[in-house]
Amino acid sequence: MKEVYLDYAASTPLDEGVLEKMRPFFTKKYANPSSIHKMGRDASLAIGEAREKVASFLSASPEEVIFTGSATQANNGAILGYLRGIKNPHIITTKIEHEAVLLPSKKIEEEGGEVTFLKVDKKGRIDLEELRESIKENTAMVSIMYASNEVGVIEPIEKVGEIIEEINKKRERKIVFHTDAVQAAGYLNCNVKDLKVDLLTLSGHKIYGPKGVGVLFKKEGLNLSPLFFGGGQEKGISPGTYNTPLIVGMGEAVSLLKNKKGKETEKLRDYLIEGVLKIEGASLNGPMEKRLPNNANFSFKGVEGESLVLGLDSKGVAVSTGSACSSHSLKPSHVLMAMGLSREEAHSSLRVSIGRMTTKEEIDYFLEVLPGTIKRLREISGK
Amino acid sequence: MKNANYSKKALDHFFNPKNLGEMKGADLVGYAGNPQCGDTMKIFLKLNKDGTISKASFQTLGCAAAIATSDIICQMAEGKSLEEASRITKEEVVKALGTLPENKVHCADLANKALISAIKKNEEKR
Numbered sequence: 186m187k188e189v190y191l192d193y194a195a196s197t198p199l200d201e202g203v204l205e206k207m208r209p210f211f212t213k214k215y216a217n218p219s220s221i222h223k224m225g226r227d228a229s230l231a232i233g234e235a236r237e238k239v240a241s242f243l244s245a246s247p248e249e250v251i252f253t254g255s256a257t258q259a260n261n262g263a264i265l266g267y268l269r270g271i272k273n274p275h276i277i278t279t280k281i282e283h284e285a286v287l288l289p290s291k292k293i294e295e296e297g298g299e300v301t302f303l304k305v306d307k308k309g310r311i312d313l314e315e316l317r318e319s320i321k322e323n324t325a326m327v328s329i330m331y332a333s334n335e336v337g338v339i340e341p342i343e344k345v346g347e348i349i350e351e352i353n354k355k356r357e358r359k360i361v362f363h364t365d366a367v368q369a370a371g372y373l374n375c376n377v378k379d380l381k382v383d384l385l386t387l388s389g390h391k392i393y394g395p396k397g398v399g400v401l402f403k404k405e406g407l408n409l410s411p412l413f414f415g416g417g418q419e420k421g422i423s424p425g426t427y428n429t430p431l432i433v434g435m436g437e438a439v440s441l442l443k444n445k446k447g448k449e450t451e452k453l454r455d456y457l458i459e460g461v462l463k464i465e466g467a468s469l470n471g472p473m474e475k476r477l478p479n480n481a482n483f484s485f486k487g488v489e490g491e492s493l494v495l496g497l498d499s500k501g502v503a504v505s506t507g508s509a510c511s512s513h514s515l516k517p518s519h520v521l522m523a524m525g526l527s528r529e530e531a532h533s534s535l536r537v538s539i540g541r542m543t544t545k546e547e548i549d550y551f552l553e554v555l556p557g558t559i560k561r562l563r564e565i566s567g568k
Numbered sequence: 569m570k571n572a573n574y575s576k577k578a579l580d581h582f583f584n585p586k587n588l589g590e591m592k593g594a595d596l597v598g599y600a601g602n603p604q605c606g607d608t609m610k611i612f613l614k615l616n617k618d619g620t621i622s623k624a625s626f627q628t629l630g631c632a633a634a635i636a637t638s639d640i641i642c643q644m645a646e647g648k649s650l651e652e653a654s655r656i657t658k659e660e661v662v663k664a665l666g667t668l669p670e671n672k673v674h675c676a677d678l679a680n681k682a683l684i685s686a687i688k689k690n691e692e693k694r
Contacts, residue, residue, distance in 0.1 A: 489607065491631035492582065495574075499583060509605040510631035513671055517606065532606040565635055567590055567610065567627035 193540030235436025266409035309338030331369035336471030337480025346381025394438025451478035487568030575666035598686025
């Protein structure tokens with residue numbers, strides 16, 4: 186059967202070139218990079234190179250790059266690691282963050298701190314005025330995602346950075362700015378100086394690198410208290426034996442992002458959206474402007490998202506949904522709900538995300554099988 | 569998608585439901601909805617002269633489990649008296665499908681409620 190993968194926002198395939206760079210570190214250059222013998226030093230050099238590649242991508246210094254086991258660890262390390270060291274901290278974040286930011290923020294609240302979840306508009310964008318108004322004397326951190334994993338909306342991170350910088354000039358207690366750039370990294374400017382961020386999160390497997398590795402950019406001079414304790418690797422913030430192949434893979438994947446093809450991806454995505462919106466009762470969730478070039482998200486009247494995913498799966502198409510039926514909590518996507526969609530619209534949502542390997546033929550195949558799948562489910566629902 | 573370990577039988581009822589569709593001239597029509605997840609089910613029953621269920625059909629807006637449980641409960645109800653059909657439990661529905669992912673067992677409950685809602689219409693008629 187045909188296999189058409191349109192779920193790049195969930196995970197991307199590992200780039201073959203990246204795999205080649207990683208390979209020797211599994212079986213040949215396996216020594217512990219912390220060891221002082223030559224084999225250990227060689228492995229350590231490879232980690233240093235990877236660190237430089239990531240630093241160059243971020244326009245940061247290598248000392249500011251911390252390798253973690255995932256973006257989740259990086260987000261937790263940033264939020265809990267910073268705020269737990271502060272008395273009565275207030276964090277401002279948004280209603281549409283990934284759980285790896287939402288839940289540590291809620292944890293801070295549980296531990297006696299305060300949280301503000303910024304609203305978003307119908308298109309998923311935060312309101313900078315609301316951000317300004319939310320800042321209080323005890324505000325210690327602002328964490329706002331660069332781009333949404335569900336609807337691809339791009340938040341005005343540079344402007345947030347400017348606002349915080351301006352406010353910090355008049356404050357003794359500086360506000361630290363963190364952004365989760367996991368989805369943005371593949372397409373958007375991640376120069377930390379332009380963004381004016383103190384902390385930034387990356388993930389390997391969303392940018393054609395390996396799973397099991399992430400990065401936390403931590404601005405020089407900023408102190409985080411560790412969540413784990415061990416051998417002191419990564420400034421003690423992400424201790425544990427260096428996972429050399431994954432770190433090497435992360436560095437390589439990031440360095441390949443310089444040749445990204447955002448424009449072509451966007452053209453294909455727009456072609457996809459145009460095709461899907463020809464279906465009766467189909468609507469686009471999220472904006473057309475300032476949206477990640479690889480993301481599309483739809484709702485279809487009279488259809489439930491999980492059955493649509495399984496229906497398309499039976500035709501060989503891999504996509505995902507924000508329907509309550511596909512979540513453990515039985516709650517519809519918090520992102521779509523925050524954007525003001527009705528429960529029915531969230532219930533029928535479908536996320537289609539394309540990537541580097543996506544072809545027009547694949548999209549044509551998707552557009553060919555989608556109407557029939559929807560028609561069948563509407564027959565079942567009678568709607 | 570999390571926990572989509574549907575049994576082959578459940579998937580078969582999802583992809584090829586036998587008892588699908590609105591029933592013209594149904595004797596009883598029941599409805600159930602899960603306000604939490606948003607799934608809705610409608611069950612139609614046609615009765616024999618002796619009061620047993622001759623035909624059952626459904627319309628469901630929901631996930632694969634909701635569709636599969638609707639279909640199987642219709643098949644389980646056919647041939648039974650209303651009283652017998654009202655005693656079909658959600659556990660029996662799950663068992664008839666082989667198994668259901670843990671977070672989908674509530675769909676069997678919904679199917680059960682839709683069927684009972686139809687059966688109760690008969691009591692209201694009397």
